[in-house]
Amino acid sequence: MEKLRGNKTTIAIFILPAVCCYLSVAAFPLLCSAVLSFFNWDVAGLNDFVGLKNYMQLFTTDKIFQKAVVHTFAATLLCLAIQIPCAVFLAYLLTRLKRGRNFFKVAFFVPNMISTSAIGILWIFILHPEFGLVNALLRAVGLGQFAHVWLGESDTALVCVILAASWQYIGYHMIIYLCAMQNISSSILEAARIDGATSWQAFRKITFPLIAPILKIDTVLVATGSLRIFDMVFVMTGGGPNHASEVIASHMYTRSFKGMQFGYGSAMSVILMLLCIAVTVFLNMAFKRAEDKVE
Amino acid sequence: MKKIKIADLIKYLILLTATLIFVFPLVWVFYNSFKTNSELFANPWNLAQSLSLENYTYAWKQANIGRYFLNSVIVCSISLILCLILSSAAGYALTRLKWKLSDTVMMIFLVGMMIPIHSTLIPLFLMFSRMGIINSHLSLIIPYTVSGMPIAVFIMTGFLKSFPAEIEESAVIDGASMRTVFFHITLPIARPSIATVAIYTFVSMWNEMNYALVFLSDQRKMTVPIGLNAFKGQYSTNYVALFAAVMITILPSLIVFSVFNRQVIEGMTSGAVKG
Incomplete structure (x- = not known):
């Protein structure tokens, strides 16, 4: 048995195809993009080594990139502030439900089944200045003066895109918290209730600490996901109006595949990757500190 | 006993509102997809006057x-x-x-x-x-x-x-x-x-x-x-x-x-x- 399980040919047949494909299509390109970022590489085949010039340019002269960085961070904070509280709240309500839990679970998850391009278009309709639901609703309740050209005004465009993205993902994160909360043994909560704890106390002292590990993972998930936000921006505004909703990934897309500046685009992709890693490390440290404090 | 029932009611009310937010946009697109453009602009809330599949055949072909x-x-x-x-x-x-x-x-x-x-x-x-x-x-x-x-x-x-x-x-x-x-x-x-x-x-x-x-x-x-x-x-x-x-x-x-x-x-x- 042991001999069979250690047979080199068998192992190679089973694992090598997967590993080779994986390394050549995922790991190798990752490395390439780091190397490319030090080159001035364009469609004409020009490829000079320029050192850190691409990075310097991004942080000194590229005003759109600097705007995009600010927008990306704003978007990330907004996503965290909207998606996580909503998801935790809905999941908590569902755990306290006697019937209908599955119905709500499925209903909230529906937007995750639809492609971002369909959702983006759907939200363009909802926010349409003339027949859109949002403006129609405002007019119906007599708040017509608050109607906006939501995606056409630079103050509202990015926020609207984030709302649409949150609409798509809240159900997903809710399911994650629901799983975590359902793993909590009901006898603990029952004991707390008998001892006279209010539901808020039970949530704060029992449910919340027990879902904290999942909260950490999910916060990282939301943060890194929103740092990379692209599809929704691309479909809904294309970064406009006048770069008001431009994020790092959309700027990278435009520069790389419309401007054919592959070295420059790679520099942005490297920055994006580093940002994701930095934020993950930072969040892990912040959570660790919070845990230590509680203990 | 009465109090618990009110709490339940609020719970379901919140959840149904959330369901409306997640599902209604899809329903809205569905019933508006049968309208003409002028009907849509006239009133985005109501149903289409006649059930025609013209938009669907147009979209499918074009x-x-x-x-x-x-x-x-x-x-x-x-x-x-x-x-x-x-x-x-x-x-x-x-x-x-x-x-x-x-x-x-x-x-x-x-x-x-x-x-x-x-x-x-x-x-x-x-x-x-x-x-x-x-x-x-x-x-x-x-x-x-x-x-x-x-x-x-x-x-x-x-x-x-x-x-x-x-x-x-x-x-x-x-x-x-x-x-x-x-x-x-x-x-x-x-x-x-x-x-x-x-x-x-x-x-x-x-x-x-x-x-x-x-x-x-x-x-x-x-x-x-x-x-x-x-x-x-x-x-x-x-x-x-x-x-x-x-x-x-x-x-x-x-x-x-x-x-x-x-x-x-x-x-x-x-x-x-x-x-």
């Missing part, structure tokens, strides 16, 4: 949605099959065979879940251009197959680890080779986890638009998400036709979801919860 569907089916099925073959074999090697580097390889796959798609776009674009496969379905099949692998390997190894290897061992004692065991025992046993992986992976490939946007510019080759986006660009003023086009593209996903919602939800969340 947007070429049938073609996009065919492309998506081709790309996603081939990628899915390749992904399942490669990952189930890898999952088997990682849990049932004994070799030194297995932990390292597992680690590589897990880290892979974190790689942002944008970091591979440019190098793959340059690679595929050089290979001359840009603008072909192959340029999507390759990255789709690979990007589905980490989560597939993860779910399958998780399942196989929790499943005792005794049946397989006794088959080996009876003289079966490791390959026979894999095809005739392990794969059938792992069927539920393969189903979860398959449905989840298919849905994410079906909705993918980053790679498709960059690698395909020929309209006849486009998959559903970017085809829909191209239609939006061309017929941006014929709103009702766009409503119908959106409806056509999301209908298959909704049907799949109504049948397989348990598997989809399980597949989509298992990576996060256990990782």
Whole structure:
């Protein structure tokens, strides 16, 4: 048995195809993009080594990139502030439900089944200045003066895109918290209730600490996901109006595949990757500190 | 007693409001997709005056949605099959065979879940251009197959680890080779986890638009998400036709979801919860 399980040919047949494909299509390109970022590489085949010039340019002269960085961070904070509280709240309500839990679970998850391009278009309709639901609703309740050209005004465009993205993902994160909360043994909560704890106390002292590990993972998930936000921006505004909703990934897309500046685009992709890693490390440290404090 | 009932009522009220927020936009697009443009502009709330499928036939013909569907089916099925073959074999090697580097390889796959798609776009674009496969379905099949692998390997190894290897061992004692065991025992046993992986992976490939946007510019080759986006660009003023086009593209996903919602939800969340 042991001999069979250690047979080199068998192992190679089973694992090598997967590993080779994986390394050549995922790991190798990752490395390439780091190397490319030090080159001035364009469609004409020009490829000079320029050192850190691409990075310097991004942080000194590229005003759109600097705007995009600010927008990306704003978007990330907004996503965290909207998606996580909503998801935790809905999941908590569902755990306290006697019937209908599955119905709500499925209903909230529906937007995750639809492609971002369909959702983006759907939200363009909802926010349409003339027949859109949002403006129609405002007019119906007599708040017509608050109607906006939501995606056409630079103050509202990015926020609207984030709302649409949150609409798509809240159900997903809710399911994650629901799983975590359902793993909590009901006898603990029952004991707390008998001892006279209010539901808020039970949530704060029992449910919340027990879902904290999942909260950490999910916060990282939301943060890194929103740092990379692209599809929704691309479909809904294309970064406009006048770069008001431009994020790092959309700027990278435009520069790389419309401007054919592959070295420059790679520099942005490297920055994006580093940002994701930095934020993950930072969040892990912040959570660790919070845990230590509680203990 | 009375108090508890009020609390319940509030709970259901909040949840129903949330349901309305998540589901009504889809219902709204559905019933508006039967209107004419002037009806839509006159009143976005009410139902269409007559039930005509004109918008649907227009969208189907003009947007070429049938073609996009065919492309998506081709790309996603081939990628899915390749992904399942490669990952189930890898999952088997990682849990049932004994070799030194297995932990390292597992680690590589897990880290892979974190790689942002944008970091591979440019190098793959340059690679595929050089290979001359840009603008072909192959340029999507390759990255789709690979990007589905980490989560597939993860779910399958998780399942196989929790499943005792005794049946397989006794088959080996009876003289079966490791390959026979894999095809005739392990794969059938792992069927539920393969189903979860398959449905989840298919849905994410079906909705993918980053790679498709960059690698395909020929309209006849486009998959559903970017085809829909191209239609939006061309017929941006014929709103009702766009409503119908959106409806056509999301209908298959909704049907799949109504049948397989348990598997989809399980597949989509298992990576996060256990990782």
